[in-house]
Amino acid sequence: MASDSYPFLGQHQSGIVTPAQDRLHFVALTVKTESLAELRSLFEDWTAAAQQLMAGQPVGEEKSLAAPPDDTGEALDLSASHLTLTFGLGRSLFVDSEGKDRFGLADRLPPALEDLPTMSGDMLEAAWTGGDLCIQACADDPQVAVHAIRNLVRIAAGRAVVAWSQLGFGRTSSTSSAQVTPRNLFGFKDGTANLKVEEPELLAKHVWASADNSAGNPAWMEGGSYCATRKIRMLIEPWDRAPLREQENIMGRTKKEGAPLSGGGEFDAPDFEMKGRGGPIIPVDSHVRLMHPAQNEGVQMLRRGYNYTDGSDGLGHLDAGLFFIAYVCDPRTHFVPLLRTMMKSDALSEYLRHVGSAVFAIPPGVSEEGDFIASGLFEGKI
Amino acid sequence: MASDSYPFLGQHQSGIVTPAQDRLHFVALTVKTESLAELRSLFEDWTAAAQQLMAGQPVGEEKSLAAPPDDTGEALDLSASHLTLTFGLGRSLFVDSEGKDRFGLADRLPPALEDLPTMSGDMLEAAWTGGDLCIQACADDPQVAVHAIRNLVRIAAGRAVVAWSQLGFGRTSSTSSAQVTPRNLFGFKDGTANLKVEEPELLAKHVWASADNSAGNPAWMEGGSYCATRKIRMLIEPWDRAPLREQENIMGRTKKEGAPLSGGGEFDAPDFEMKGRGGPIIPVDSHVRLMHPAQNEGVQMLRRGYNYTDGSDGLGHLDAGLFFIAYVCDPRTHFVPLLRTMMKSDALSEYLRHVGSAVFAIPPGVSEEGDFIASGLFEGKI
Numbered sequence: 123m124a125s126d127s128y129p130f131l132g133q134h135q136s137g138i139v140t141p142a143q144d145r146l147h148f149v150a151l152t153v154k155t156e157s158l159a160e161l162r163s164l165f166e167d168w169t170a171a172a173q174q175l176m177a178g179q180p181v182g183e184e185k186s187l188a189a190p191p192d193d194t195g196e197a198l199d200l201s202a203s204h205l206t207l208t209f210g211l212g213r214s215l216f217v218d219s220e221g222k223d224r225f226g227l228a229d230r231l232p233p234a235l236e237d238l239p240t241m242s243g244d245m246l247e248a249a250w251t252g253g254d255l256c257i258q259a260c261a262d263d264p265q266v267a268v269h270a271i272r273n274l275v276r277i278a279a280g281r282a283v284v285a286w287s288q289l290g291f292g293r294t295s296s297t298s299s300a301q302v303t304p305r306n307l308f309g310f311k312d313g314t315a316n317l318k319v320e321e322p323e324l325l326a327k328h329v330w331a332s333a334d335n336s337a338g339n340p341a342w343m344e345g346g347s348y349c350a351t352r353k354i355r356m357l358i359e360p361w362d363r364a365p366l367r368e369q370e371n372i373m374g375r376t377k378k379e380g381a382p383l384s385g386g387g388e389f390d391a392p393d394f395e396m397k398g399r400g401g402p403i404i405p406v407d408s409h410v411r412l413m414h415p416a417q418n419e420g421v422q423m424l425r426r427g428y429n430y431t432d433g434s435d436g437l438g439h440l441d442a443g444l445f446f447i448a449y450v451c452d453p454r455t456h457f458v459p460l461l462r463t464m465m466k467s468d469a470l471s472e473y474l475r476h477v478g479s480a481v482f483a484i485p486p487g488v489s490e491e492g493d494f495i496a497s498g499l500f501e502g503k504i
Numbered sequence: 505m506a507s508d509s510y511p512f513l514g515q516h517q518s519g520i521v522t523p524a525q526d527r528l529h530f531v532a533l534t535v536k537t538e539s540l541a542e543l544r545s546l547f548e549d550w551t552a553a554a555q556q557l558m559a560g561q562p563v564g565e566e567k568s569l570a571a572p573p574d575d576t577g578e579a580l581d582l583s584a585s586h587l588t589l590t591f592g593l594g595r596s597l598f599v600d601s602e603g604k605d606r607f608g609l610a611d612r613l614p615p616a617l618e619d620l621p622t623m624s625g626d627m628l629e630a631a632w633t634g635g636d637l638c639i640q641a642c643a644d645d646p647q648v649a650v651h652a653i654r655n656l657v658r659i660a661a662g663r664a665v666v667a668w669s670q671l672g673f674g675r676t677s678s679t680s681s682a683q684v685t686p687r688n689l690f691g692f693k694d695g696t697a698n699l700k701v702e703e704p705e706l707l708a709k710h711v712w713a714s715a716d717n718s719a720g721n722p723a724w725m726e727g728g729s730y731c732a733t734r735k736i737r738m739l740i741e742p743w744d745r746a747p748l749r750e751q752e753n754i755m756g757r758t759k760k761e762g763a764p765l766s767g768g769g770e771f772d773a774p775d776f777e778m779k780g781r782g783g784p785i786i787p788v789d790s791h792v793r794l795m796h797p798a799q800n801e802g803v804q805m806l807r808r809g810y811n812y813t814d815g816s817d818g819l820g821h822l823d824a825g826l827f828f829i830a831y832v833c834d835p836r837t838h839f840v841p842l843l844r845t846m847m848k849s850d851a852l853s854e855y856l857r858h859v860g861s862a863v864f865a866i867p868p869g870v871s872e873e874g875d876f877i878a879s880g881l882f883e884g885k886i
């Protein structure tokens with residue numbers, strides 16, 4: 123096993139509390155097969171390939187010259203690069219848009235896997251929204267992440283195809299206190315107050331799904347999580363024309379240090395009561411205030427987003443923004459309320475366009491050799 | 505100056521023979537101003553910013569809270585990351601599509617800066633083709649490259665806007681013999697026989713523009729070069745279904761080692777005469793044979809391309825390929841004939857779609873403090 127690889131086996135899937143790697147390739151897939159057995163075999167095949175990929179090995183086995191190679195080859199000389207792979211299932215895998223039970227799995231649909239309600243300000247495009255399945259690949263080297271997604275997509279042939287895919291070139295969150303806080307494309311440090319792998323009790327409370335909490339999770343989700351993605355285009359040109367004071371008032375933090383406007387350093391707690399000229403020094407519509415657990419019944423998310431640039435918008439500007447990813451124990455309590463507050467009240471929203479959205483159930487990790495991802499979903503069904 | 509920075513000043517611009525960095529952001533711009541003075545001031549402003557960016561410093565200067573910051577900030581905590589910036593000028597900057605002399609610079613149009621002839625198999629899209637100006641940013645860290653392009657685009661406000669932009673996540677060429685040969689998205693080593701910085705005589709012959717060769721270069725191009733880009737979508741799904749033998753016959757090299765099919769190791773010369781079953785062992789329509797200098801009157805290019813993934817094609821596949829970049833002394837002799845051969849005869853072309861194309865004149869480097877990029881173009885004109 124390569125020295126820069128993470129183990130595949132574990133209670134939880136990799137890529138959630140793993141220290142956020144710098145590069146991302148995320149794919150959503152549309153399932154084409156109508157066979158439950160084929161759907162299960164897809165997870166079995168993906169599990170075998172994921173173990174090889176995360177260990178830095180080519181997928182499959184060496185074939186003769188007369189056959190197509192099992193591995194596509196572009197990562198042959200590259201290391202494991204701390205690759206993690208995280209697999210998820212969308213609501214549309216269980217019930218289609220007309221409510222039809224696609225695979226006889228509807229009774230195992232997690233109640234928390236609801237479609238997101240429409241938000242004021244949503245500008246969602248079908249090309250970046252939803253998906254029956256998802257795979258998040260994170261790695262130090264983007265070619266390793268792209269290679270993994272490509273080979274997993276290839277393995278899905280005949281059973282699932284690409285719905286959409288997103289590259290991220292720079293992480294915008296830390297998930298370990300050993301990591302430096304990165305910056306988003308507004309130039310601000312992001313995710314300072316993120317949940318961290320060093321806080322297992324908070325993770326148990328806010329990130330991991332369990333069968334005994336109020337989410338009503340089915341047994342197969344025990345030890346899993348929920349992944350919410352938002353593709354958020356950032357209007358960087360008007361932002362770049364805003365005075366520094368306005369930028370800092372919108373964020374509620376200083377740009378250079380990332381310190382709360384109430385003073386101290388990056389990791390000091392914001393003082394939301396402190397008075398400034400004409401109101402609180404951390405404005406009532408600032409991002410840090412509205413998203414803070416203190417304003418949200420103590421709710422926290424594990425954020426794991428990435429900066430993206432997709433070329434140009436055809437109107438003379440760069441098409442750039444944030445591919446937001448959050449892992450939470452229940453999107454209904456831990457994501458929807460925060461998103462609603464943000465889109466409705468946050469001063470930042472003026473500079474954002476939400477163009478994509480998806481929610482996926484993330485099954486637990488594979489704990490034992492021979493088991494496979496989402497195996498509990500199929501138990502007793504086939 | 506940061507320890508991982510390259511000097512800005514030099515006979516040639518950076519980013520040509522600099523050892524190819526792993527990540528790319530390339531932008532083509534449309535000039536909006538009609539003023540020669542404003543065009544010149546753009547190059548002056550870009551020159552000042554490029555010096556700061558390459559040194560790992562924020563652009564501009566620190567402003568008060570009441571003003572928009574000069575630097576957008578997302579690279580504040582990042583190193584110089586070996587950033588290089590390479591500026592170029594398209595034919596359309598000199599004469600528009602109706603032949604009109606836009607800035608009174610038509611008499612300084614390099615004869616070598618011709619529009620590429622239409623190629624059989626071209627599937628060019630306007631969204632990836634042409635441009636009045638270009639900037640190539642290469643760096644170890646993609647966020648540093650994106651930050652540079654974004655800030656240079658911002659500086660251009662009122663004078664030029666983005667025509668198109670392309671991210672590349674993995675280099676496909678080495679430009680120094682100290683570098684490992686990377687792989688393209690067909691899984692093959694690419695650029696094994698590329699020109700290298702360690703070969704100054706070959707660079708002088710094939711890459712650098714000079715006023716005394718047959719290209720008829722104007723004086724302002726002395727020490728410059730020409731940059732040709734092609735956005736080449738790779739049909740990875742059918743390729744991945746081709747047997748290894750077919751893949752290797754198309755490339756003319758082995759997949760794992762990158763050795764010519766005639767034997768030896770990666771860096772051994774191919775033996776085009778060696779017989780195999782039913783013909784030469786390196787097939788007549790193989791990529792390595794058709795592109796080899798021995799088949800092209802000794803002509804060589806400095807290739808500097810990048811793998812890209814742009815999401816999905818909307819048809820269930822990943823949209824991925826090669827953003828080809830080559831630097832040559834004269835596109836008429838060093839690029840067009842090879843491109844024509846490749847598109848017409850190369851077995852590889854079955855798996856490629858050329859969707860974008862551009863050629864730019866690359867002025868020489870800035871040798872002295874106080875000078876600016878392309879200054880020679882404006883001399884005596886303003």
